[in-house]
Amino acid sequence: MHMNKVIITDIYWHNIYLTLSLQGDAIKDCHFYVTDLKKVYPLEQPVDNKLTINMVNINETKLLDNGKWYFYYEKDHEKYYLSITAACGYKLEQLDKLYRYGQECYAYAINFQISDMAVLQKKAAQTPLVIHGDEEDLILCAFTTYMKRNDHPNRKDVRLESKSLKQGCRKVAFILTKAAIRGIFAVLSSCRKKDGKHVLFMSETRTPIGGNLKAIDDRMKERGLDKTFKISYSFSKTLQQSKFKTFFTWSRLLWLIAKQDYIFVDDYVPIFKTITLSSKTKLIQAWHAGVGFKSVGYSRFGKAGSPLPKDSCHRKYDYALVGSKGLIPVYEEVFGIDRSHFLATGLPRLDNYLDEERINAYKMKFYQDFPELKGRKIIMFAPTYRGNTQSDAYYPYDKIDMDGIAKLCEQDYAFIFKMHPFIQEKVDIPVAYATYVKDLSQYGDINDMFYITDILITDFSSNIYEFALHKKPIIFYAFDKDYYQLRRGVHRSLDDACGKVCTTFDEVLSTIRNKTFEMEKLAAFIEECFDTHEKLSSDIVIDSILLHEKGERC
Template sequence: MSIEIHGISWHAGYVQLDYTSDGPEALWLYRLKSRRFVPFHVVWSDGNRYRAQLNVVLGGGREVLPAGEWRICRRIDDDLLADLDTLLKAKPYLWTRIRYDARRRLPKALRNDDMAIAEKIRELGVSLIVKHPYDTHGITYSADLLSRIDNLDRVFRYGRNRYAYAGVFVPKTNRDGEVYLALDMLFYQRNKTPRRRSGSKRQRQKDIFAFVYSMMTRVVPRKRNRILFLKENGDGPTENMAALQRRMHERGMDRTFDIRCRYRNVFSGRQKLLPWLGDLLAIARSRYIFVDDYTPVFNFIDPGDDVTLTQIWHAGVGFKSVGYARFGLKGSPDPYNSAHRRYTYALVGNEHLRTIYSEVFGIEEEALLATGMPRLDHFLDPTVERGYRQEMLDKYPWAGKGKRVIVFAPTFRGTGQRTAYYPYDAIDMDRLYLMCVETDSYFVFEMHHFIKRRPQIPEEYADRILDLSDESLTKLFFIADVLVTDYSSCFYDYLLLGKPVVFFVPDKTAYSLIRGVQRSIDEMAPGTICDTFDDFMDVLEHRRYETVKPHPSSIDRAAERGMLASDRAIDAIIYRRDVPGVRLRPADAPAVTDPER
């Protein structure tokens, strides 16, 4: 039985749902932590149209609905919970959830072992569902309602406005990738000093870091000629970092500047104190600091007015929301103490991206330097292209035999490195392999480096489907005939080669609601868009992507410049030269001269 909810509204303490249904069926709120149901009561019906209400003031009897995440759902009938076969006969789609829950109960070493998972399911049986007998399957939401999800929140103030009780509708996805809504009830207390989180363990950590850093800057003199490349989400430089360092050495800057590098991954597990102190000391001694991507140490400290901190952001421009463009969503940055607020400058691919990245980093447009991407300095150099292509052909000779090479490079789902994943269930390996055989193609997975779980490619398909996630995506571009991505910005580089891009986005609605998109993929994607796997196979089988040409505005204008992006960044940041087009200044502002001349 299907239900479509097309209206959600608040009336005093009542939350009201308007929906259509194939037949009379109750809707409930369910909270996993307390394993508790609270019912909606139908107050009006007309044919297949219903209106149901729930009074949150009486959600706990004579108390308000307790704090926590309450899922809008059905309640599974007790008679279906007699055994697993009975349950799956009535609700076969629950198999995905059962398998997921069984897998979670296994040791990490066995979580990809199908036999171990099957044994765990036999052992636990229907108890996997009995513990939480709710069901979100078949409850859908109208597109109009989902587009207004940010406007459905409700705040109840009390205690002379010192306290608040709030209801926030949060979009989620179930194990089948379907969107459902949860009502998150929250209690808040007014904080007179919002820059500080009163009584917070996180705030105490920030205070300690800030104090230690302050002491270091007083005791240890800052090296006026020191340049530091700092990265905290990996053990090596990004391509932007490597390009900028390489250019500094090519220009002989290492003779007058002390160029240092510090790379480590703070997301790889519990971190010890000494490496953090090492980060603080490296920052305290540096005059110029370059970071690429999120660098959490700057959530805790302000490097100081005598430090130039530059974010050399590796991405061109994609569709997914990052930074403050996600403000209010899970994983969004602190409005005050955020690393993004600390940047003196941030690099962008061209002047048209200033507005976008001003929102992303929460800094003024004047702080964005339109230098172009350093990693693209030699991207279109014929010598580089021949070298990369030959290197790839030497390693993967099958790519040079006139076969079509499809490179699949999607971004991750989740809020960050610790929670990153990709929903491989969206890909039918059997059909993918058949398409490769029939069209004489190779399909290459190149997964985001945050995603730890790699695609499970059946051994019999390994001659056509390959996982090359440890390979350089940039180098793979030169043997690829078509790039497949989703919300990633990797197409930004690939378009410079004049090759086609396909966007495979079966979770488009869920992704835009939960992760957030900064630009509509339907309106802005410079290539063919596939919403379903059927569409995806059809586009690849018949090469329908060949007729879709990207708008010229999608291509990085920085590539048209005669000057290297690395030189533009070095001259503007280190030497303070007035590089044409890099800075955004009022027309009458005086030119900035080189202080070393």
């Protein structure tokens, strides 16, 4: 971080005037600008450390063009991005502006975002403009757009969405292919009479069957219902395929889906954006996670990568399973469907999860594999990934104090890394520490590994849901708490976490040594997330969905 940094501490509007309150030394010696990394416009000098901008009179009576605009200042012949405080960042969504004009047929929208320094550096590399910034900075971006009223919101405008003729042709090809798939499916679906006896378990994100789907499938077989129902399976990873390969995969799925009376899924399944199921076919979402912090689905509406208003498979669910009644508002926000579609069944994969025989059997196997860990208190480090997609997922290992971990393990602790499956880079563990510090990212299921875990260190991950049942300490290590929450988006703040929140690794180590885990927060979380049921959750799902609609009871 450079000395005498200038930072935005507050932002507010007065009609067309945007005011940025600044903090820093020698602001009077700085010159301020706004840029899209191609064009640069000078701004008026601040008065009393307040930079006021007439947003309709930039560069001689012009508004900012469509694009993302960044504020920066120049001092001593060097340029620096203007960043904002975290407190200021949390109020940005309240500052978005929409100016209507032209008999309300048009609008000028100004939306504020936090920009990623890594992305900015890539953009800046293509221009001669060199602007400095620190990796942890919350860099302010004003996203300006001229909007035109859309009288046909269900139609896609290929020209508007395409940046080149080639891209436009590809989009047209995709639209025509999807229309063909939709038409073929409509014919196949009309040819297949529903008899209420066909069940499909499917996923487009994971293989093989697991989690809630496997629990329901196993329970159906235990009850002999595989003799009553014809059970089919389809598990693939289409989200990792090219679009054209995905369409090929889908074409093979159409007849299988057309036959079904019940379809169980456990994640985002994009094929249901394209096809329309028969009204007699029930689509059931048994979401793979319990509850975490990351925004998904419609809780990200309006942000990059958010679903379209209508064109989302989340809108298609006839039923959505949740862990408790207290979680219905959370998933009502995520899926964008009415709460009448939710069933607070509990999660089938947690049936018999706390069975003592199951726990003891796992512990015996684990300590056979790792006898050197027996008798030690085991700490599991299991954060979510950083990055935007599966292909660029990573974790900044430099945020971990390996020497501090080793010193902790000189006592009676062992430290296990269980990194997110998207993260390909292995943990670099010095040989001298390898006895009690291990990377077990590829070893077994994390929920089973909780049986031998005494302390969980995580961040924004939903793995807290299952671990909470063990009523053991959870530490939330979020070195980038404000940055992550403002950039990625969360549906609940980490400040409401069910354990101790730390922003430095020294805090994490200190919390473990001093046992300041803030366990009192865990009880409220458990009460919100888990209901008590007399029956197994898988039985509740089977009885209320598969058998109730046929008028049968077990």
